[in-house]
Structure formats: structure tokens, C-alpha cells
Amino acid sequence: MLNEQEKKFLGRAVELSRSGIQAGQGGPFGCVIVLNNEIVGEGCNMVTSTNDPTAHAEVVAIRNACKNLGTFQLDECDVYTSCEPCPMCLGALYWARVRKVVYANTRHEAAAIEFDDEFIYEEINTDFMSRRIPFIHEPHTEALEVFKQWKDMESKLKY
Numbered sequence: 001m002l003n004e005q006e007k008k009f010l011g012r013a014v015e016l017s018r019s020g021i022q023a024g025q026g027g028p029f030g031c032v033i034v035l036n037n038e039i040v041g042e043g044c045n046m047v048t049s050t051n052d053p054t055a056h057a058e059v060v061a062i063r064n065a066c067k068n069l070g071t072f073q074l075d076e077c078d079v080y081t082s083c084e085p086c087p088m089c090l091g092a093l094y095w096a097r098v099r100k101v102v103y104a105n106t107r108h109e110a111a112a113i114e115f116d117d118e119f120i121y122e123e124i125n126t127d128f129m130s131r132r133i134p135f136i137h138e139p140h141t142e143a144l145e146v147f148k149q150w151k152d153m154e155s156k157l158k159y
Contacts, residue, residue, distance in 0.1 A: 002102065009034050009080040010102055012042070016057065017082040020044030027115060029057040031081040033065040033074060033098070040077065041065025057081060058089035062096050072159060074098050083110050086117045087124060 002010065009032055016030025026045035033041040043060025047053055058081055066072055075097040083105040085093060093101060107117060119132075128135045150156060 005037055006078075006080070006102065009039070009078075010082075010104060012039065013057075013080045013082045014104055016042055016044040020046070020057070023049075025049040026055065028113075029081070029083050031057040031061040031079065033061050034078045034080065035065075035069070035074075035076055040068050054088065056086065056089050058085050059092050062092055066096070072096075078102070083107070083115075086115075087120045 012032050013030040016032070017028045018030070020026055020030060021028050026047040026049055029045040031043055032039050041061045041064035043057050043062075043064055045057045046055040046060055049055075058079065061079070061081075062074065065074055065077065073096060077096075077098050079093060079098050079101045081089075081101065081103045084103045084107040085101065086107070110116070111118065123131055123133075128137075
């Protein structure tokens with residue numbers, strides 16, 4: 001059960017989803033990122049307005065929050081989003097190391113309005129040789145050398 005403040009944050013995400021479609025920015029998705037009960041990042045889906053297939057509301061909000069906070073990790077932040085994150089956004093949220101995610105609509109409700117990610121969930125669990133998009137592994141000596149250089153680098157910033 002959400003408290004009143006959390007309900008406001010989720011409501012803001014829904015508001016962003018509505019204003020985004022009214023402005024013609026993209027699909028009906030909005031997201032806010034909160035730190036210490038203050039919104040530090042927000043975004044709506046901007047896929048079609050920016051011609052960027054990665055400009056989902058969560059990714060836009062993550063980029064906004066990271067810029068505002070001057071960091072690449074959001075480990076003390078909570079995310080409020082108008083819909084259950086897709087596989088790409090789920091991955092981005094894990095990479096950002098957020099504390100929790102609260103969402104309104106489910107992925108099944110999104111599928112009912114033709115935002116269906118089920119094929120991606122299926123592809124993730126499919127053997128590489130059977131995926132719809134071919135994935136071809138071609139080892140390269142210099143690529144491994146770059147990895148070794150990173151491994152041996154003392155000044156690297158781990159993430």
C-alpha cells in the first residue's frame with residue numbers, strides 16, 4: 001500500500017504519460033525518479049518525436065536524474081512509472097541500481113493496446129542459434145586485448 005506522497009509520485013508519472021501523448025512525443029508512458037521524497041528526474045516516452053527506439057519513459061527519466069545528480073548510479077532512488085517496465089527498461093533500471101520500482105499499468109494491459117513485449121521476453125530465453133535476429137560470435141584478438149587493458153587499469157572507475 002502506497003502512502004500519500006508515493007501516490008503523488010505515481011500520479012505524476014501518469015500525468016507525464018498523458019501530457020506526452022497530447023504533445024505528440026510518443027507512446028502513453030511516463031516516469032519519475034525520486035530521491036529523499038523529491039523528484040530528481042522525469043520523462044515521458046519520446047520514441048517517435050526523437051526517432052530514438054531507446055527513448056522510453058524510464059530511460060529518459062534515468063538520463064534526466066543522472067544528469068541532475070551528476071552520477072551514473074541511482075541506488076538511493078525510487079522509480080514511479082505509469083506502466084510495468086519493458087525488458088529494455090528493466091535492464092536499464094537494474095544497471096542504474098535503483099532501490100525500488102512502483103508501476104501502475106501491467107505489461108498485459110500495455111499489450112492490450114498494442115505495446116506487446118512478450119516476444120522479447122521469449123527471445124531472451126531462446127538459444128542464440130534460434131533467435132529471430134541472428135547473433136554471430138566472431139572472436140577478435142584486439143577486442144580481448146582491450147578487455148585485458150581495462151582489467152589491468154588501476155585508475156578505472158568501476159560500475
